[in-house]
Amino acid sequence: MSANLINMLLEATLQTLYMVAISGALGTIFGLPIGVYLAVSQRGELLSSPAVNKVLGLVVNATRSVPFIILVVAIIPFTRLIAGTSIGTTAAIVPLTIAAVPFIARLVENAIREVDSGLIEAARAMGATPLQIIRKVLIPEALPGITLGLTLAVVSLIGYSAMVGAVGGEGLGDLGIRYGYQRFMPEVMLAVVVILIVLVQQVQSLGEGLARLVDKRAPRNRGR
């Protein structure tokens, strides 16, 4: 494999990491509060507000129903508004973020709903406000689940990032399509696939490691 090719692979990897990191971070910033709100606004919950919950749920579902490649194209005007351009790696972050937010919101919602309702009751009995319960009880207790959810989201974003070549987003997926497929360079395709596998593998073990670190629910025998 030529030095030129290796450089291209390296650059594409960095572009993928850039897109995934920024859209993952933005997706968490927006998705986490939405997910928490989805969980606590259900009927009979802390901030029970069934009507708002229903509308928000519909919006989240609608966004998640659109296939990613369609989403990328459909929101081009919005992308241009936000990023100033509709093509390129930075522009690709907009659709990636839009896809990540509802996905992360649902994952966070599920993690929050797993928290034992007895803990909420105990906190209420202490005189905690709903916001205190969210900050001091729900999020810390759901952290292992949230961490695993975010890991899943990042892995999905790595997959999605391969599709943004359609709007001139670069990265590994784009390289694989343009060189490996369109220019019949199977060795590039193979290299791209191997890098993606390694990447996903690393993200997954990192996420699981972090989740174990914050999970105090099971007694541990290792290392006193």
Place this chain on the structure above:
Amino acid sequence: MAEKQTTGAAISFAALGKSFEKKGSGQVMALEDVSLDVPAGTITGIIGRSGAGKSTLLRMVNGLEQPTTGSVTVAGHDVGRASAAKLRHIRRDVGMIFQHFNLLSSRTVYGNVALPLEIAGVPSAEIKPRVDDLIARVGLEELSRRYPAELSGGQKQRVGIARALATRPKVLLSDEATSALDPETTQTVLKLLADINRDLGLTILLITHEMAVVRDIASHVAVIDGGRIVEQGTTYDVFADPKHSTTRSFLSGITGVTLPSFIADRLQPERPQGAAQEVIRITFAGRHATDPMLAMLTSELGIAVNILAGAIEEIGPHPFGNLLVSVEAGRGAEARAYLERHELLTEVLGYVG
């Protein structure tokens, strides 16, 4: 303005009612016309079977449930009508411990005890000495950096108690706090509660389905059945002279006398053909407890009685006990009627051929 009650009641339930909407069957009354004063500084037990409404009653004291009718007063505050902000304030005066402890798995022992102080906005410089002091009070100094998952049930409940005491409440609510613990641990936790009651003058209201818990630490008791208080008074009076059948049935199980295994193995629910013995549990409570009832049964009716097992203990100055006996099956009904006439409780456990 109505005169404030100055009876020294820490908690007052007045004509309290609670109904729930239930799908399909309309309104369900969980509590009806409950009036009860919990004297300040006492340990008061509310005993009832599951579904009797005791948990709902307890949860109204700190406003986790709202009454449908009537009122709950805690230290002069009407809990049912308090605003959300006022209610949060009242709750800091009312500690609560739970059957399943409800500790945060993500926080250490120290962190769990500190939580109510953080919530109450206590300055962080004050939190540490208070938490250390509370952890020492419940005897967990060595475990303060451990997580709940690393503790035994009894240790977890001690953390729960320390946490409930953190905001220096006037009242402690105990929701079946020992029901998930083994008998030995139950004793140590009950002793801790009794010590706290004595040392801090804290009023403790506990709910339980075990009469032994009431016997061991409560000075006052209320028996709840079907959403109503059927009997209340000092533990001494209620145990010595139980009036209601629910109270009696709770008392009957208290000594935990069991059949010897050679009888238990042969016990059958239906009376067999031919000669058989009827196995009866007799509960002694109240003023006839010391009468030689079995001897009288033999001398007056000529019924021979085999004693299989038994235990007598004292509650206050009163003997209280259980006897397991067997009599000839044909005369069982007669013997039971005679004992019931003398205010002893009987229960047929089965027959042996």
